[in-house]
Amino acid sequence: xxxxxxxxxxxxxxxxxxxxxxxxxxxxxxxxxLKTSLHSYGxxxxxEWDAVFAxxxxxxxxxHGMGAPRITTTIKLGTRTDRVQTMEDKVRxxxxxxx
Amino acid sequence: xxxxxxxxxxxxxxxxxxxxxxxxxxxxxxxxxLKTSLHSYGxxxxxEWDAVFAxxxxxxxxxHGMGAPRITTTIKLGTRTDRVQTMEDKVRxxxxxxx
Amino acid sequence: xxxxxxxxxxxxxxxxxxxxxxxxxxxxxxxxxLKTSLHSYGxxxxxEWDAVFAxxxxxxxxxHGMGAPRITTTIKLGTRTDRVQTMEDKVRxxxxxxx
Amino acid sequence: xxxxxxxxxxxxxxxxxxxxxxxxxxxxxxxxxLKTSLHSYGxxxxxEWDAVFAxxxxxxxxxHGMGAPRITTTIKLGTRTDRVQTMEDKVRxxxxxxx
Numbered sequence: 001x002x003x004x005x006x007x008x009x010x011x012x013x014x015x016x017x018x019x020x021x022x023x024x025x026x027x028x029x030x031x032x033x034l035k036t037s038l039h040s041y042g043x044x045x046x047x048e049w050d051a052v053f054a055x056x057x058x059x060x061x062x063x064h065g066m067g068a069p070r071i072t073t074t075i076k077l078g079t080r081t082d083r084v085q086t087m088e089d090k091v092r093x094x095x096x097x098x099x
Numbered sequence: 100x101x102x103x104x105x106x107x108x109x110x111x112x113x114x115x116x117x118x119x120x121x122x123x124x125x126x127x128x129x130x131x132x133l134k135t136s137l138h139s140y141g142x143x144x145x146x147e148w149d150a151v152f153a154x155x156x157x158x159x160x161x162x163h164g165m166g167a168p169r170i171t172t173t174i175k176l177g178t179r180t181d182r183v184q185t186m187e188d189k190v191r192x193x194x195x196x197x198x
Numbered sequence: 199x200x201x202x203x204x205x206x207x208x209x210x211x212x213x214x215x216x217x218x219x220x221x222x223x224x225x226x227x228x229x230x231x232l233k234t235s236l237h238s239y240g241x242x243x244x245x246e247w248d249a250v251f252a253x254x255x256x257x258x259x260x261x262h263g264m265g266a267p268r269i270t271t272t273i274k275l276g277t278r279t280d281r282v283q284t285m286e287d288k289v290r291x292x293x294x295x296x297x
Numbered sequence: 298x299x300x301x302x303x304x305x306x307x308x309x310x311x312x313x314x315x316x317x318x319x320x321x322x323x324x325x326x327x328x329x330x331l332k333t334s335l336h337s338y339g340x341x342x343x344x345e346w347d348a349v350f351a352x353x354x355x356x357x358x359x360x361h362g363m364g365a366p367r368i369t370t371t372i373k374l375g376t377r378t379d380r381v382q383t384m385e386d387k388v389r390x391x392x393x394x395x396x
Contacts, residue, residue, distance in 0.1 A: 001159065006338035008303075008373060013181075016211035016268045016379060019387075023394030038391060039336040040343075040384035041303035041373050049159075053152045060100065060148075060178050069181035070214045074272045074373055075174040076305060076338050079159050082112075082168035082313060087337035090316075094335060097320030105206075105239035107274060115280060115310035115367045118288075122295030137292060138237040139244075139285035140204035140274050169313045171305075173274055173371045175206060175239050181214060186238035189217075193236060196221030199357065211379075247357075251350045258298065258346075258376050267379035273372040277357050280310075280366035 001049045004087060006076040008042035009059055011068035021066060025059040032058070037087055042074075046087050049079075100148045103186060105175040107141035108158055110167035123165060124158040131157070136186055141173075145186050148178075199247045202285060204274040206240035207257055209266035219264060223257040230256070235285055240272075244285050247277075298346045301384065303373040305339035306356055308365035318363060322356040329355070334384055339371075343384050346376075 011021045022043075029036045029045060032055040037044040045052055056075070063071055110120045121142075128135045128144060131154040136143040144151055155174070162170055209219045220241075227234045227243060230253040235242040243250055254273070261269055308318045319340075326333045326342060329352040334341040342349055353372070360368055 001156070004338065006303075006305075006336075010208060010210065010270055012208065012210065012216070013214035016377070018210070019390040020394050022391045026391065026395055037337065038388055039303075040334065040341045040387045041301065041339075041375070044337045049156055053156075057100070057148055057152075064178070064180050070177070070179040072175065072177045072208055075176065076171065076371055077174065078169070078171045078338070079163070080169040080313070081163050090337045091335055093316040094319045094323065097317050098323055103239065105204075105237075107204075109307060109309065109369055111307065111309065111315070112313035115278070117309070118291040119295050121292045125292065125296055136238065137289055138204075139235065139242045139288045140202065140240075140276070143238045145238075171307055175272055177239070179214070189238045190236055192217040193220045193224065196218050197224055199354070247354055251354075255298070255346055255350075262376070262378050268375070268377040270373065270375045273374065274369065275372065276367070276369045277361070278367040279361050 001079055002084070003047065003049045003052055004078045004090075005045040005052055005056075006042045007045055007056060008074045009063060010072050011063050012070040012072060014068045021063050021068065024062050024066060028058050028062055029055050035087070044087050100178055101183070102146065102148045102151055103177045103189075104144040104151055104155075105141045106144055106155060107173045108162060109171050110162050111169040111171060113167045120162050120165060120167065123161050127157050127161055128154050134186070143186050199277055200282070201245065201247045201250055202276045202288075203243040203250055203254075204240045205243055205254060206272045207261060208270050209261050210268040210270060212266045219261050219266065222260050222264060226256050226260055227253050233285070242285050298376055299381070300344065300346045300349055301375045301387075302342040302349055302353075303339045304342055304353060305371045306360060307369050308360050309367040309369060311365045318360050318365065321359050321363060325355050325359055326352050332384070341384050
């Protein structure tokens with residue numbers, strides 16, 4: 001089952017600068033061979049369900065390993081059986097409607 | 100790795116009444132032996148990472164199997180390495196501060 | 199317009215113990231006269247749109263005032279025009295389907 | 298108070314094609330003069346708190362007006378008092394750490 005995910009990982013107890021942790025997660029996702037797109041409040045990921053969630057788990061392990069005692073993560077995830085739709089398709093579909 | 104999750108599954112393309120789908124997901128979570136607590140905008144789940152996310156995947160499969168062509172799900176998930184904390188601990192901790 | 203909200207406020211840069219901040223927000227919501235229900239990963243709120251979001255803004259102001267330099271908040275919010283539905287209605291509706 | 302928001306509006310009860318509704322919301326945000334950036338699972342918005350949430354409310358009104366009887370929306374929102382940070386700053390900050 002293919003899934004589209006919006007992932008936002010927030011380490012707690014490590015101060016206010018979170019970008020080193022987000023960068024480490026980005027490397028985890030890249031190493032997992034997942035298609036990703038970083039935006040200002042998270043990372044969009046496209047891939048097979050088990051591969052995506054194994055990588056999300058690995059992100060938590062890596063961020064804890066960097067010293068974060070606590071993590072809160074917000075995920076939006078979409079699946080559909082009616083058609084195949086990529087991350088680019090979704091953006092294009094909205095833009096076309098805006099004329 | 101233990102995880103606390105807030106799960107909100109929204110089937111799309113099946114009309115406005117979503118409770119049959121939420122009830123089916125609740126059964127999936129129960130059958131997986133997970134500790135859960137239903138609230139007005141989701142379900143809190145506590146358990147081992149892989150067991151929890153296998154059940155979330157199963158929820159998506161079941162909801163698609165009930166006829167939903169598209170699903171969008173929102174998940175909040177927390178892990179911590181500094182201490183063990185149950186769902187009840189979290190609520191109690193806030194209530195104590197409120198005196 | 200009536201709205202149902204699930205609110206989860208996470209102060210960043212104040213260590214791992216977040217319950218004092220959640221308790222302070224609960225007091226803000228109570229003082230605003232809003233109907234709320236605390237759960238293990240947030241607070242459900244029911245009320246008129248402007249009153250709810252004025253209270254959410256006040257929560258951010260109070261949490262910053264307590265010393266948090268950064269806050270990340272996750273909100274789920276629902277509106278409907280087809281019927282009136284309370285927080286209790288939503289839970290009951292799912293429970294009835296579970297027989 | 299400045300706020301950064303990730304907004305994902307999901308109309309329920311209007312079938313599986315949601316892009317016309319997302320496009321209508323994008324127009325609302327543009328007309329409100331807000332800085333936005335569309336991605337594959339939402340729209341990032343940067344602006345003054347009251348202006349942003351007035352526009353989000355307007356989005357709900359417009360989507361209901363287009364015929365959606367029910368809407369569920371997921372919002373992530375961030376505020377900070379320690380520094381000014383734009384949407385571009387956040388992405389750049391992560392990219393710099395990735396070397």
